[in-house]
Amino acid sequence: MTNQTSPIACIVLLLHGCASAPPAPLDAQIAATEVAERTSPEVLARALDLADLRPLGIPRPDSRDRDPNGAAFWHACAWAFEANTRIARNLWHAAQARRDGAGLPRDVSLAANTVDVAEPDRQTAVSVAFDVLGILGLGRSAAAARLADADVRHALAAVETEVWRARFAVDRARVRVAASRTRQAALAELTQQVTKDRTRIDILSDRGWVPEGSVQTTRALMARLGRTVENTRAATARARATLASIAGLPADAPALDLVTAATLGGFAPNTTPPSPSTPRALFEQRPDLRAALLRYAISEAHVRVAAARSWPEVGLGSRLQLSPDQLLTGGILSVTLPWPGAVDAAVRRAVAVRNAERARVEQAFVDAHAEITARAVVLTTAQATVTQHGPSIETATRAAWRAIRAKFTADPKELSTWNDALERRLAGVLAHIDAREAAILAWLDLTESLGEVRR
Numbered sequence: 133m134t135n136q137t138s139p140i141a142c143i144v145l146l147l148h149g150c151a152s153a154p155p156a157p158l159d160a161q162i163a164a165t166e167v168a169e170r171t172s173p174e175v176l177a178r179a180l181d182l183a184d185l186r187p188l189g190i191p192r193p194d195s196r197d198r199d200p201n202g203a204a205f206w207h208a209c210a211w212a213f214e215a216n217t218r219i220a221r222n223l224w225h226a227a228q229a230r231r232d233g234a235g236l237p238r239d240v241s242l243a244a245n246t247v248d249v250a251e252p253d254r255q256t257a258v259s260v261a262f263d264v265l266g267i268l269g270l271g272r273s274a275a276a277a278r279l280a281d282a283d284v285r286h287a288l289a290a291v292e293t294e295v296w297r298a299r300f301a302v303d304r305a306r307v308r309v310a311a312s313r314t315r316q317a318a319l320a321e322l323t324q325q326v327t328k329d330r331t332r333i334d335i336l337s338d339r340g341w342v343p344e345g346s347v348q349t350t351r352a353l354m355a356r357l358g359r360t361v362e363n364t365r366a367a368t369a370r371a372r373a374t375l376a377s378i379a380g381l382p383a384d385a386p387a388l389d390l391v392t393a394a395t396l397g398g399f400a401p402n403t404t405p406p407s408p409s410t411p412r413a414l415f416e417q418r419p420d421l422r423a424a425l426l427r428y429a430i431s432e433a434h435v436r437v438a439a440a441r442s443w444p445e446v447g448l449g450s451r452l453q454l455s456p457d458q459l460l461t462g463g464i465l466s467v468t469l470p471w472p473g474a475v476d477a478a479v480r481r482a483v484a485v486r487n488a489e490r491a492r493v494e495q496a497f498v499d500a501h502a503e504i505t506a507r508a509v510v511l512t513t514a515q516a517t518v519t520q521h522g523p524s525i526e527t528a529t530r531a532a533w534r535a536i537r538a539k540f541t542a543d544p545k546e547l548s549t550w551n552d553a554l555e556r557r558l559a560g561v562l563a564h565i566d567a568r569e570a571a572i573l574a575w576l577d578l579t580e581s582l583g584e585v586r587r
Contacts, residue, residue: 203398205387206306206379210298213380220287220294227287231280275440279433286430289423296419298378300580303399304573305375309388310395311569312368317393318561319361326354326554329537336544346547353554360558401571402515405579407504414500417583424496431486438478441470500581507578514571522567529553529560 211217242260333350336342375391376383408414415421445468536553540546 203303206302207299209379209381210302211295214294214298214302214378215380217291217294217298220291224284224287224291227280227284231277231284233280275433275437279430279437282426282430282433286423286426289419289426292419293423296580296584300576302375302378303576305371305378306391306395307399307569307572307576308371309368309375309391310393311565312364312371313391314393314396314565315364315562316361316368318565319357319364322557322561323357323361325533325537326357329540329550330354332541333547336547341544342547346551349551350547350554353551353558357554357558396568396572399572399575401511401518401568401575403575404508404511405575405582407582411497414497414583418500418581419583421493421496421500421583424493428486428489428493431482431489435479435482435486438475438482441475441478504578504581507574507581511571511574511578514567514574518564518567518571522564525560526564529557529563533557 330350333342333347337344337347372388373383376385376388379385379387381387408417415425533553533556536546536550540550
């Protein structure tokens, strides 16, 4: 007589375990259309609502502010559409789903056995067993629930970290686009002035009234100016593409073309952001440090999970034995004990990992403090440059260039002096713009390092 698993039991198990999610095929054309629609204020507002995670410590930007020269619009775009923030939000949802299933009892054990079906007096035994400790929320089940809860909190901290990072990434991209377009405008003005003088220089050269060496120098400087113009145009295109990527907008979004020199006026590089008063305040203000603490909490939860393996697994249920002439009932008790030494090894490993996470937290604080100190010095230096050196260089070279152009108009012998003034002006025309961009970027860097001030 042979013993085999009942096909009926297999069918029951398969039906009990069936679960599915609706298919979500991704069509390239549909995806491209959805990206193009992000330029709509209604789509932005709706996406921002869907991305609003109330437990976040960072305030949500106001999607009603649709001025591309304002910060709120771009912060809203980064919050709603930036790739890493969207990925972090979905991982947070995944962690929530895992928490919903964590700590639940183990699967119900259902078995049905029968003797050879060719035997008329065959017997069938049906048994079902439940995870007792899991139902009571004890042992391994409780530890798994605590670990899942720690995972959710860490996933939310990761969302906060990405939102904070994207906020400053989009601001830096805006500053670079605005500064690059300001350079283009300044170089266009200089090019127009040089072009006016070049006609006269060509005439003087044809008639031999100016030294050939000076003329060659002039042509070299003009070529240098043209190359600078082309390089600046390419830099603007790259900065514009970076801004589109971080904001999650299509490359032809009209808002990208509205970031101009006026955008730079929205920043206050001459101010200093408030510093945290205590190390605890720094941990509270910086999302990445809060995430580091939560990673440590996860390692602590893993220690509890490893220790919980010392609890036995207890299954309790009933058993029915059926035959043509009788029905026998009984109970089932199963106890699974961990192998000696396995729990101790797992706990020691989890404790070592926890110690490693503690070291990471401490190093993250050391790095954050060093970063703030360095960026504060960089900001102070940049502030001095933008308020003192940059404007003076721009003003001096502009005045000298204007004077030499007027003098050259009256005296062709001043071509060499004109060349010298052009070379200095070519550097000076960008000096103040470069200094202002550097100061704003330094201010953004320090502000990001200090974190969100709690109100």
